[in-house]
Amino acid sequence: MTVNKTYIKSFCTIQNNQISLNGEIVFDTEPTVFSDFSKKAYQHLEMNYPKFFKMDNLSKLAFLGAELLLKNEDDSEIENNTALVFANKSSSLDTDVKYQDSISDPENYYPSPAVFVYTLPNICLGEISIKHRLKSENSFFIFADYNPEFMEKYSNILLEAQKADKVLCGWVEYYKEDYKAFLYLIDTQGKLEQNQELLKKLYKQ
Amino acid sequence: MIKEVYITETNCITPIGFDVAANIKNIDDEVSGIQLHDKPMLFNVPFYASIINDVDLNLAFAKVTSATNYSRLEKMMILALEPIIKKSKVILNERTAFILSTTKGNVKALENQKIESAYLHQLARMVANFFGFNTEPIVVSNACVSGILAVSVAKRLIQADVYDNVFIVAGDEISKFIVSGFNSFQAMSDLPCKPYSINRTGVTLGEAAAAVLVSSNKENAKIKVIGDGSINDANHISGPSRTGEGLFRSIQSALTEAKINSNQIDFISAHGTATPFNDEMEAIALNRLGLENVPVNSMKGFYGHTLGASGLLETVIGIESVQESKLFISLGFDTIGVSQPIHIIEKNEDKKIRYFLKTASGFGGCNTAVLFEKVN
Numbered sequence: 001m002t003v004n005k006t007y008i009k010s011f012c013t014i015q016n017n018q019i020s021l022n023g024e025i026v027f028d029t030e031p032t033v034f035s036d037f038s039k040k041a042y043q044h045l046e047m048n049y050p051k052f053f054k055m056d057n058l059s060k061l062a063f064l065g066a067e068l069l070l071k072n073e074d075d076s077e078i079e080n081n082t083a084l085v086f087a088n089k090s091s092s093l094d095t096d097v098k099y100q101d102s103i104s105d106p107e108n109y110y111p112s113p114a115v116f117v118y119t120l121p122n123i124c125l126g127e128i129s130i131k132h133r134l135k136s137e138n139s140f141f142i143f144a145d146y147n148p149e150f151m152e153k154y155s156n157i158l159l160e161a162q163k164a165d166k167v168l169c170g171w172v173e174y175y176k177e178d179y180k181a182f183l184y185l186i187d188t189q190g191k192l193e194q195n196q197e198l199l200k201k202l203y204k205q
Numbered sequence: 206m207i208k209e210v211y212i213t214e215t216n217c218i219t220p221i222g223f224d225v226a227a228n229i230k231n232i233d234d235e236v237s238g239i240q241l242h243d244k245p246m247l248f249n250v251p252f253y254a255s256i257i258n259d260v261d262l263n264l265a266f267a268k269v270t271s272a273t274n275y276s277r278l279e280k281m282m283i284l285a286l287e288p289i290i291k292k293s294k295v296i297l298n299e300r301t302a303f304i305l306s307t308t309k310g311n312v313k314a315l316e317n318q319k320i321e322s323a324y325l326h327q328l329a330r331m332v333a334n335f336f337g338f339n340t341e342p343i344v345v346s347n348a349c350v351s352g353i354l355a356v357s358v359a360k361r362l363i364q365a366d367v368y369d370n371v372f373i374v375a376g377d378e379i380s381k382f383i384v385s386g387f388n389s390f391q392a393m394s395d396l397p398c399k400p401y402s403i404n405r406t407g408v409t410l411g412e413a414a415a416a417v418l419v420s421s422n423k424e425n426a427k428i429k430v431i432g433d434g435s436i437n438d439a440n441h442i443s444g445p446s447r448t449g450e451g452l453f454r455s456i457q458s459a460l461t462e463a464k465i466n467s468n469q470i471d472f473i474s475a476h477g478t479a480t481p482f483n484d485e486m487e488a489i490a491l492n493r494l495g496l497e498n499v500p501v502n503s504m505k506g507f508y509g510h511t512l513g514a515s516g517l518l519e520t521v522i523g524i525e526s527v528q529e530s531k532l533f534i535s536l537g538f539d540t541i542g543v544s545q546p547i548h549i550i551e552k553n554e555d556k557k558i559r560y561f562l563k564t565a566s567g568f569g570g571c572n573t574a575v576l577f578e579k580v581n
Contacts, residue, residue, distance in 0.1 A: 084437075089324070089326060090324065091310075091324070091325050091346055093320070093323060093324065096309075096312060096315060096323065096382075097315060097320070099382065099386070100312075100315040100316070100382060103381060103382065103385045104316070106249075111385040111386060111388070111389040112389060113386075113389045113390045113443070116385075116386035116389055116390065117442055117443045117568060119309070119382075119386065120308060120346070120348045120567075120568055120569060121346050122346065122347045122348050122567075122568075122569040122571060123348075123442050123568065123569045125347075125437065125569055125571070126437060126438075126439075126441075126442040126568075126569035126570040126571070127442060129437040129438070129439040129570060130439050130440065130441070130442070130570070132439075133439050134437065134439055135436055135437060135438070135439045135450060135451060135454055136436060136437060137434070137435050137436060137437075138347075138435065138436075138437045138571060139345065139347055139354060139358065139435060140345075140346055140347045141343060141344060141345060141346070142325040142326055142329075142344035142345075142346050143326060143341065143343075143344070144326040144330075144341075147341070150341075150343065153362070153365060153367055154358075154361070154362075156365070157361045157362070157364070157365045158361075160365070161361065161364075161462070163434070163458065
């Protein structure tokens with residue numbers, strides 16, 4: 001398989017009460033809890049999408065990142081074939097712990113399907129797919145740390161095998177208020193050539 | 206020229222056998238792993254499930270190692286992988302990857318507040334270190350398609366020349382976490398599950414581990430992987446698309462890549478969880494592709510729904526179907542209960558199979574289809 005060049009079309013980072021897009025800070029708040037920060041970010045992005053408030057924190061984080069990069073890509077006339085390749089360290093552990101708390105005490109047993117459904121990391125891919133109408137390749141991986149080598153190789157495979165026209169890659173980590181999202185859109189054309197060194201550098205920003 | 210990719214070794218650890226031969230013998234005899242269990246630690250009332258016997262598991266594990274610091278799921282996974290790593294003689298160098306598929310891994314550790322053990326990369330590290338893999342484990346956690354998605358990921362990585370060999374293990378175990386969750390969705394069947402039946406009322410949960418070696422080396426090939434797709438419904442996070450859109454497109458994507466027509470498929474191992482919506486969705490997707498006359502089964506009547514293990518376990522059984530030219534019964538089926546006609550396998554029978562399709566679907570709107578071709 002020939003390895004053609006691929007490009008980072010746009011990228012964003014969400015961490016420490018701050019959102020940056022293509023290296024520029026576009027939104028920040030005073031230090032606050034994630035639920036408050038994410039609500040303010042939602043308002044800032046002028047989304048009219050009440051389902052956002054039903055999501056768990058991991059999905060909110062991934063969803064906000066995807067919104068930043070995909071809102072100008074959505075075209076109601078054309079069906080986008082943008083694959084989603086996401087990964088993190090903690091899977092859905094934040095919600096897993098919350099769900100476990102709801103079933104540990106027989107005297108206080110209240111398992112909720114609305115919580116249980118978010119005990120899978122790939123639910124955030126479903127949320128993004130629904131919002132952006134992406135009937136496309138999607139997969140969720142777990143690594144101990146952000147793995148630019150794997151992400152680069154796998155996104156290139158999807159483009160080269162013509163399984164997708166673009167790939168939205170995301171590292172979306174959330175556990176107990178500790179969060180970081182780094183998302184980027186990979187295209188076959190562009191100016192910023194994708195390579196592991198650049199991904200590492202952008203991730204650290 | 207695109208590299209050809211094969212599955213060369215398979216194994217599985219299930220309630221009806223700790224190797225493929227034992228599983229096939231029980232399937233031949235229509236022996237299911239599903240039984241009524243009275244286990245208050247898992248659920249407050251007796252429930253049907255397909256559960257691995259702890260005594261058998263520990264005995265088998267003791268034959269492999271004297272180490273004791275492994276969780277139940279880790280033991281299942283190590284037992285699934287051990288004979289195929291040994292038999293294959295593949296060197297675990299930088300050209301050999303390790304993929305672990307699971308939905309909930311060691312989630313049971315949360316019952317004892319052992320947060321560290323519940324991390325999926327820790328589970329992967331425990332299993333990887335047992336065997337001495339030299340590449341960072343890749344964990345696929347994509348709900349109930351995880352097991353079959355791993356085959357697709359392995360095939361793609363080998364085609365792109367990132368690796369020559371990929372060992373996959375897929376496993377999930379029954380826990381209070383999972384039982385209470387499925388029950389909260391009112392998705393559990395009161396009786397052993399009945400995929401595609403008019404009398405189906407939901408899933409029966411199960412546990413298993415399955416393992417395969419995916420390789421670019423044709424020697425000892427059991428089957429060739431010829432196409433795949435993993436496409437989201439973009440419809441709902443906890444229910445399938447009513448039109449089966451994502452599954453339809455996943456199968457189409459696999460067919461296009463394999464350059465075959467849907468009418469060439471000889472056998473389908475479907476998901477068939479026995480929930481009203483899933484089975485109906487699958488029947489619609491299969492009809493949209495003109496696959497209504499192709500023999501199809503769900504293995505859930507034998508194993509229950511083994512979540513992240515199911516796709517790989519059912520692939521392992523499907524490969525035996527192809528190799529032995531045998532269609533296995535879709536256990537639990539009686540009267541068709543989906544709105545579109547599909548050809549459910551009602552008894553074990555002989556059939557030559559060249560092309561075999563495996564599908565799965567899951568929460569988050571995910572679907573995966575992988576096409577296989579018999580190796581001559």
